[in-house]
Amino acid sequence: MKDVRVTLAxxxxxxxxxxxxxxxxxxxxxxxxxxxxxxxxYPILARLExxxxxxxxxxxxxxxAAGRPARRHYRLTGEGLVAARRExxxxxxxxxxxxxxxxxxxxxxxxx
Amino acid sequence: xxxxxxxxxxxxxxxxxxxxxxVVTREFRTRLDRLPTAVIRCAxxxxxxxxxxxxxDEWQAELAEILRGREALPATRLWIGMRYALGxxxxxxxxxxxxxxxxxxxxxxxxxxxxxxxxxxxxxxxxAYRVAAQWHQNQWRYxxxxxxxxxxxxxRILADLGMDATCVCAxxxxxxxxxxxxxxxxxxxxxxxxxxxxxxxxxxxxxxPEASIAAVLEATERRVLALKLADRLHNMQTIDFVSxxxxxxxxxxxxxxxxxxxxxxxxxxxxxxxxxxxxxTLVRIA
Numbered sequence: 001m002k003d004v005r006v007t008l009a010x011x012x013x014x015x016x017x018x019x020x021x022x023x024x025x026x027x028x029x030x031x032x033x034x035x036x037x038x039x040x041x042y043p044i045l046a047r048l049e050x051x052x053x054x055x056x057x058x059x060x061x062x063x064x065a066a067g068r069p070a071r072r073h074y075r076l077t078g079e080g081l082v083a084a085r086r087e088x089x090x091x092x093x094x095x096x097x098x099x100x101x102x103x104x105x106x107x108x109x110x111x112x
Numbered sequence: 113x114x115x116x117x118x119x120x121x122x123x124x125x126x127x128x129x130x131x132x133x134x135v136v137t138r139e140f141r142t143r144l145d146r147l148p149t150a151v152i153r154c155a156x157x158x159x160x161x162x163x164x165x166x167x168x169d170e171w172q173a174e175l176a177e178i179l180r181g182r183e184a185l186p187a188t189r190l191w192i193g194m195r196y197a198l199g200x201x202x203x204x205x206x207x208x209x210x211x212x213x214x215x216x217x218x219x220x221x222x223x224x225x226x227x228x229x230x231x232x233x234x235x236x237x238x239x240a241y242r243v244a245a246q247w248h249q250n251q252w253r254y255x256x257x258x259x260x261x262x263x264x265x266x267x268r269i270l271a272d273l274g275m276d277a278t279c280v281c282a283x284x285x286x287x288x289x290x291x292x293x294x295x296x297x298x299x300x301x302x303x304x305x306x307x308x309x310x311x312x313x314x315x316x317x318x319x320x321p322e323a324s325i326a327a328v329l330e331a332t333e334r335r336v337l338a339l340k341l342a343d344r345l346h347n348m349q350t351i352d353f354v355s356x357x358x359x360x361x362x363x364x365x366x367x368x369x370x371x372x373x374x375x376x377x378x379x380x381x382x383x384x385x386x387x388x389x390x391x392x393t394l395v396r397i398a
Binding site: 002028049 | 169170172173174176177178180196198199200202203207210211213217
């Protein structure tokens with residue numbers, strides 16, 4: 001498990017994974033949930049996967065029966081879940097400690 | 113009467129027109145759908161070779177899902193598909209490098225945990241890896257992999273040959289003095305005389321005139337020769353990525369020189385593997 005710099009975009013993504021940690025998520029679904037284009041989403045997924053925060057698996061379907069190729073999906077590892085909770089909490093605290101920073105907290109970070 | 117004929121004619125013509133339009137649309141759509149697929153192929157080609165099959169499978173399956181169930185106009189499908197594919201084209205190099213670095217990290221961790229090194233030796237190897245990864249940072253193998261993947265592969269081969277931690281450490285660092293600003297003096301200062309000597313002698317082997325090579329090898333330490341052979345083995349394992357001319361030259365050199373050398377040193381499996389790689393390369397490019 002390696003450190004990954006948790007930018008706002010990374011936090012946005014982690015928040016989705018944390019909402020239901022056992023749920024597997026597909027790349028395109030994550031694009032729709034975050035509003036990120038592929039060029040923004042996939043590099044973050046790669047960083048989190050490389051850091052051991054996320055695990056990627058091939059979905060268990062029979063491509064010939066399903067009539068489509070098997071997709072890849074992602075979810076948090078055990079360590080990734082702990083780290084993601086810690087990071088999001090720390091971001092929330094920072095946002096709350098500085099309410100007069102000018103702009104409202106980013107809606108994507110929110111409370112979990 | 114003529115009114116009815118006109119109506120029938122109009123209906124027939126309209127139906128034919130609609131069918132034609134549908135056929136054209138379908139044809140058009142199938143063709144247009146190939147465009148994002150082609151862009152994804154380009155995106156995949158920008159990633160390091162060993163990762164390509166996996167990335168291609170993931171992205172093409174996702175694209176199929178994006179286009180599936182969208183019975184919208186061809187232009188809409190094209191727009192959605194292209195947006196997805198072009199984003200990947202822009203970022204696939206970064207994605208590939210990120211994942212490739214992680215694989216190198218994993219392989220180093222595996223090496224350190226599988227071989228029964230002392231704690232001091234483990235620390236030495238981890239430190240050597242960090243230095244190699246840092247100084248080779250913006251250097252790439254012909255395969256597109258980060259350069260440090262070569263350092264780790266060579267170290268692994270040396271460990272599998274039963275070489276000690278000093279030699280494996282030299283394997284991790286062996287290209288630093290010649291390819292980076294991390295000089296031989298710094299290797300000496302930070303990793304000690306033994307490691308520095310192995311690397312110095314390996315580099316020196318390159319400039320020995322052919323006439324005196326036999327005598328030089330006779331007088332060269334086993335660990336130095338092992339490092340030279342490990343370096344050659346990994347270069348042969350990844351030889352597909354260099355020019356055909358270079359493949360031929362390296363393969364011949366491997367057969368006439370390095371494989372016999374491995375045999376003389378008692379590295380039988382290494383000798384076999386070098387011969388197999390060289391022969392299969394020569395057959396393939398013949």
